[in-house]
Amino acid sequence: MQYLLLIYRNEAELSKMTPEDRQKMSAEYGTYTQSIVQSGHFKAGDGLQPTTTATTVRVREGKTLTTDGPFAETREQLGGYYLVEAKDLDAAIALAARIPGARDGSIEVRPVMIYK
Amino acid sequence: MISPADIDRIFRDEAGRALATLIRLVGDFDLAEDALQDAFAVAVERWSTCEVPDNPRAWLVNIGRNKAIDRIRRRAVFRAKQQALVHELELNAHAPDEPPAMLDDDMLRLIFTCCHPAFAPEVQVALTLRTVCGLSTAQVARAFLVSEEAMSQRLVRAKQKIRLAGIPYEVPERDALAPRLDGVLAVIYLVFTEGYVATSGADLMRPDLAIEAIRLGRLLDRLMPDRAGIKGLLALMLLHDARRAGRETAAGDIVLLEEQDRTLWDRAQIEEGLLLVDDALRTPGRPQPYAVQAAIAALHARAPSYAQTDWPQIAGLYEVLLRINPSAVIELNHAAAVSMVDGPGRALDLVDAIAARGALEGYEMLPAVRADLLRRLGRKDEARAAYRAATEATQLEPLRRLYARRMNELG
Numbered sequence: 105m106q107y108l109l110l111i112y113r114n115e116a117e118l119s120k121m122t123p124e125d126r127q128k129m130s131a132e133y134g135t136y137t138q139s140i141v142q143s144g145h146f147k148a149g150d151g152l153q154p155t156t157t158a159t160t161v162r163v164r165e166g167k168t169l170t171t172d173g174p175f176a177e178t179r180e181q182l183g184g185y186y187l188v189e190a191k192d193l194d195a196a197i198a199l200a201a202r203i204p205g206a207r208d209g210s211i212e213v214r215p216v217m218i219y220k
Numbered sequence: 221m222i223s224p225a226d227i228d229r230i231f232r233d234e235a236g237r238a239l240a241t242l243i244r245l246v247g248d249f250d251l252a253e254d255a256l257q258d259a260f261a262v263a264v265e266r267w268s269t270c271e272v273p274d275n276p277r278a279w280l281v282n283i284g285r286n287k288a289i290d291r292i293r294r295r296a297v298f299r300a301k302q303q304a305l306v307h308e309l310e311l312n313a314h315a316p317d318e319p320p321a322m323l324d325d326d327m328l329r330l331i332f333t334c335c336h337p338a339f340a341p342e343v344q345v346a347l348t349l350r351t352v353c354g355l356s357t358a359q360v361a362r363a364f365l366v367s368e369e370a371m372s373q374r375l376v377r378a379k380q381k382i383r384l385a386g387i388p389y390e391v392p393e394r395d396a397l398a399p400r401l402d403g404v405l406a407v408i409y410l411v412f413t414e415g416y417v418a419t420s421g422a423d424l425m426r427p428d429l430a431i432e433a434i435r436l437g438r439l440l441d442r443l444m445p446d447r448a449g450i451k452g453l454l455a456l457m458l459l460h461d462a463r464r465a466g467r468e469t470a471a472g473d474i475v476l477l478e479e480q481d482r483t484l485w486d487r488a489q490i491e492e493g494l495l496l497v498d499d500a501l502r503t504p505g506r507p508q509p510y511a512v513q514a515a516i517a518a519l520h521a522r523a524p525s526y527a528q529t530d531w532p533q534i535a536g537l538y539e540v541l542l543r544i545n546p547s548a549v550i551e552l553n554h555a556a557a558v559s560m561v562d563g564p565g566r567a568l569d570l571v572d573a574i575a576a577r578g579a580l581e582g583y584e585m586l587p588a589v590r591a592d593l594l595r596r597l598g599r600k601d602e603a604r605a606a607y608r609a610a611t612e613a614t615q616l617e618p619l620r621r622l623y624a625r626r627m628n629e630l631g
Contacts, residue, residue, distance in 0.1 A: 105386045192388035193338060194396070215385045 106147060106216040107188050107196040112180035113209025115154050132204040140188065145199055149186035180209055187216070222267055230276050231260055235354030238280040240330035241323055243389060245281075245309060246288045249351075249379045256280065258287035277323075285309055324443050327352075328391045331440070335404040336387050343378050344407045350375055353432050363429055365420065401444070405453050405510065408436045412457050420615035424468050430461050448503035452511030455496035459517035462489040474622045478526045490521045509545040512537055531560035548579035556589055564596040584613035591626070600630050 121129070133151075140146040155174045162169045174181065183205065190196040193213070200211040235256065242252035259280045273279040289309050292302050334347040342364070349355045349363065361371035381387065392400040415430030437454035444450060466484035467475055475481075497518045500511035516537045523529035538554035551574050559567030571590050580586045591606035607623045607630075614620060 107386075190386075192386040192390075193336075194388050194390075194392070196386070197338075213385075 105190060105192065105196075107190055107193075107199075108214045108216055109186040109188060109196070109200045109203060110182055110212040110214065111184045111186075111203060111205040111209060112212065113183050113205050114179060115181050115183070117208070118183075119154075129204060136202060136204060137186075139202075140186070140199060145188045145190060147187040147189055149184070151184040152182060154183075155181045183209070222272055224264075224268070226272075227264060227267055230272070231263075232354055234277045234280055236330065236352045237323065237327050238277050238284060239351055239354075240326035241277075241281050242284045242288065243330060244326050245285055245312065246305070247389075249382055251288055251291060252284070253351075254291060255284040255288035258291075259283040262287075285312070325391065327439070328443050329389050331404055331436075332391050332400060333382065333387060333389050335400070335407045337400070337403055338381065338385060338387055339378060341407070341410065343374060344403070345410050346371065346374055347378050348407055348436070349411065349432065352436065355432070363414070363426070401447070401449065404440065405449055408433050408440070408457075409453060409510070411436070412460075416460055418616060422617045423472060424474055424616065424618040425464065427464060430457070430464070433457055434461060446503065448500045448505065448511055449508045451496045451500035451503070452508045452514050455493045455500060455514035456510050456517055458489050458493035458496065459514060459521050462486040462493065462521065468618070472618055474618045476622075477520065482525070485521070493521065494518055507540065507544060509541060512541050512544070529560070531557055535561050548574055548577075549583070549585075552580065552583075552586060552589055556592075559593055559596070564593040568593045568597065582613075584610065584619075587613055588619075588623070591623070595626065595630065604630055 137146065137149060158172075158174050160171045160174060162171075186199075186203070188196065188199050190199060193215075196213050196215075200206060200213050203211055205211065238259070239252055239256050242256055243249055246252050246255065262283050263276075263280065289306050292306055295302070331348070331352055334351055335344045339347065346360050346364065349360045350357060355363075357372050357375060358368045360375075361368040364371060366374075391397070411429050412433035415426045415428070415433060417424060418426050434454070434457050437450065437457055441447075441450045441454050463477075463480065463485050465486070466480040466482065469475060493514070497511065497514045500508065501515060503511075516534050519530050519534050519537075535554060535557040538550060538557055541550050542554060552571065555567045555570040555574070558570060568590070571586070571593065574580055575586060575590070587606050587609035591603050591610050594600075594603035594606055597603075604627055607627050611620050611623045614623075
């Protein structure tokens with residue numbers, strides 16, 4: 105099965121990181137990505153620019169409405185994702201638990217819908 | 221000939237296990253449930269006119285497997301994958317009976333799947349009662365005080381999640397086993413505590429739930445022997461449940477431990493519980509919280525009277541619990557034990573310290589314990605106020621009546 109691992113973390117906290125900590129975090133993500141590429145679980149993965157760069161789009165009565173930023177104010181924001189292949193939810197949870205962001209943020213594990 | 225009541229009893233005993241094996245064979249919760257219902261229907265017809273088979277579970281699994289094949293065939297879209305499944309099921313149908321160890325594993329798989337942490341705790345409890353214990357959806361709904369429709373929805377969504385999220389039908393691997401087993405024990409404990417003191421309603425206890433939890437505990441102890449956590453929990457449940465007949469009057473009023481007629485306690489069940497506590501405490505390793513709680517229950521069960529209870533040791537065991545599993549609820553229980561050793565004044569200081577931290581805000585037993593201590597200290601006005609707060613905090617009728625009685629006695 106395929107699972108999307110959505111990485112949520114607190115942007116305000118993240119922006120306070122020292123350059124050294126930031127570098128350390130990047131290195132950890134690099135190691136993690138490498139390991140799941142090698143184990144054959146990796147399908148795709150990216151980091152996202154902060155929500156200050158986000159635009160939310162809605163179409164209402166045929167009109168396209170765009171607003172600045174994400175839809176709702178929440179404590180944690182979507183910051184990146186991995187798309188992985190895993191045999192079941194337990195395997196996906198184990199992969200999610202190893203994402204560096206799981207230690208201060210949270211990872212949402214979503215099975216990918218299969219169209220028949 | 222066999223009576224319908226006997227057939228019902230067999231279904232009740234075998235439903236969980238037969239379902240557990242069918243789920244493994246057909247790989248689908250809903251299909252397995254439907255096939256088992258079909259098999260029950262056939263059984264009602266056949267068993268009432270001729271003999272019940274020697275091994276009703278194997279019989280039910282066999283008929284269920286055939287019914288599953290029929291159901292797959294009847295489905296409008298008959299895919300190649302399902303064709304392969306039908307083929308495999310038919311091949312297996314002629315294989316000799318499966319070894320008992322395999323069937324035990326099926327039961328464990330079912331338990332661990334129902335208690336998967338990907339479900340909310342109340343969903344874990346509902347799934348376990350419905351599939352492992354074989355309660356009907358209506359019975360599970362009653363246990364949760366929700367409508368049958370709402371419960372049915374909850375169960376449908378849970379089974380959908382098993383399928384769509386890929387929750388495995390497996391006993392967790394070595395590393396994951398200990399935390400997952402803790403989750404299973406927590407579910408059994410939740411079922412038991414609701415049976416021991418209901419959260420709301422007219423009745424203090426829901427013995428059916430307590431009995432279900434004990435059944436689950438016995439089953440797990442048999443399937444996974446020599447685990448201190450399981451033995452401790454089973455002992456705890458047996459020892460608490462043994463006092464059931466003494467805990468309420470015929471009118472449904474609460475009889476507190478202090479006033480209970482100890483000859484009404486179930487001695488045989490207490491003996492069984494005491495043996496299990498010893499087993500659990502003797503197991504090497506870090507003491508298990510359930511085993512320590514069971515040891516406390518054992519001291520109560522052994523005591524000839526309330527006054528002659530070994531309160532210092534009970535207070536000491538609560539201190540052990542606080543070290544291995546700190547919680548404000550345990551602190552409150554510890555304070556109640558301290559009141560029997562050092563007096564209610566010292567205990568009240570402890571309770572007020574917990575309240576000051578705001579750790580138990582909204583917990584209904586906090587004002588109840590405070591009220592009792594204030595009453596024993598002769599501080600009548602404060603005791604009355606605390607009983608009023610306790611009355612407001614609970615939704616259980618027998619508790620409200622107890623507090624009203626106490627307020628009356630205070631004059």
